[in-house]
Amino acid sequence: MNLIPEQWHSARLSLSDLKENEIPAVQKLYETSRYMNEWDGETYKPDHIQNCLFNGNLPPGGVLRNYRMQTVRNRENASLIGILSVYHGHPSSESVYLEFLYIDSNIQKQGFGQELTNRFTEVVADLGYREIRLNVALKNWPALRFWTQCGFDRISGIFGDRQISDNAFANLELVKTL
Template sequence: MEGLQTPRLVCMAVTPAHFSEIFSLYQRNQALLALLDHEHDPAHLATRFVRKANVPLGGSVRQLSKVVLFSPDQTKIRGLCSVYYGYPEPHIAYVGELFFAPDAQRMGLGRELYLALEAQVRVRSMQAVRVGVGLRNWNALRFWIRLGFVHITGMSGARDFTPQAYAFLELEKNCTP
């Protein structure tokens, strides 16, 4: 994903210098983060993102692409994204995170970025893209379903429903012609 550009976004590989901007991004989305997972501390999440700490078991950091999304003039952070190429199978790209600043949401930037990412996935001859979506994140569920992620490939979370319980759906979109 590094170097990927759309008309309104520039993807730059994450570096430790981006920590404060990523921390701020998570902090401004704290209400949403609290709905998604028991781990929602902005400092912890920013550290994990910068350090590329969430590689799948048995995976390689070389297959993980984490980028910070900037406006074309590269002065304003708009969001962040992580994609693991080859998980859980070699022909699948897995979007681990796609997160936008509150002032960059509902502007079509996510769709714009995803369509560019899907084109890149096709060039790599990958057959599908998967994403995990928190069940409480209705806007994200609508977003991914509208993009064609209609196959449920997995479900995880608490076995019992409580106001503090978390659950996720794993959705897939086929990218073969």
């Protein structure tokens, strides 16, 4: 299984595998994404980043060796600005699952997410993958707009509650063909 490199970069960003000593800073950044829980119905987990590093956030039957969590840093000053989490080979060997991508809400709308997504697409295409998949909450309109603008133009499934209500949640699985 070809995995994204332990370190890679784009014009303004540097990505590298999460290291144990980075857990507190990355967890703190992760906490700033809590606003998304109103859209996806998830509950905040104070040990999420540590759990992902040691156990992964795996699909059913998934194996840790196919999972990678990386920090996203601004190349200009090496500041931590984001998190990328990827599972290789799900639901097929030709697929990469973009499990989580978050850019610090204080610097969103500056093109970092678009730049990262474009470069990530190049990297996984060069590794031989044919598609990238991701899940996005139906109530997360900013993310739906972002991902469709990034070329995730096919819906492969709708998962979650069947009834619409304030306390109901559902996700779309979007696909970008490479």
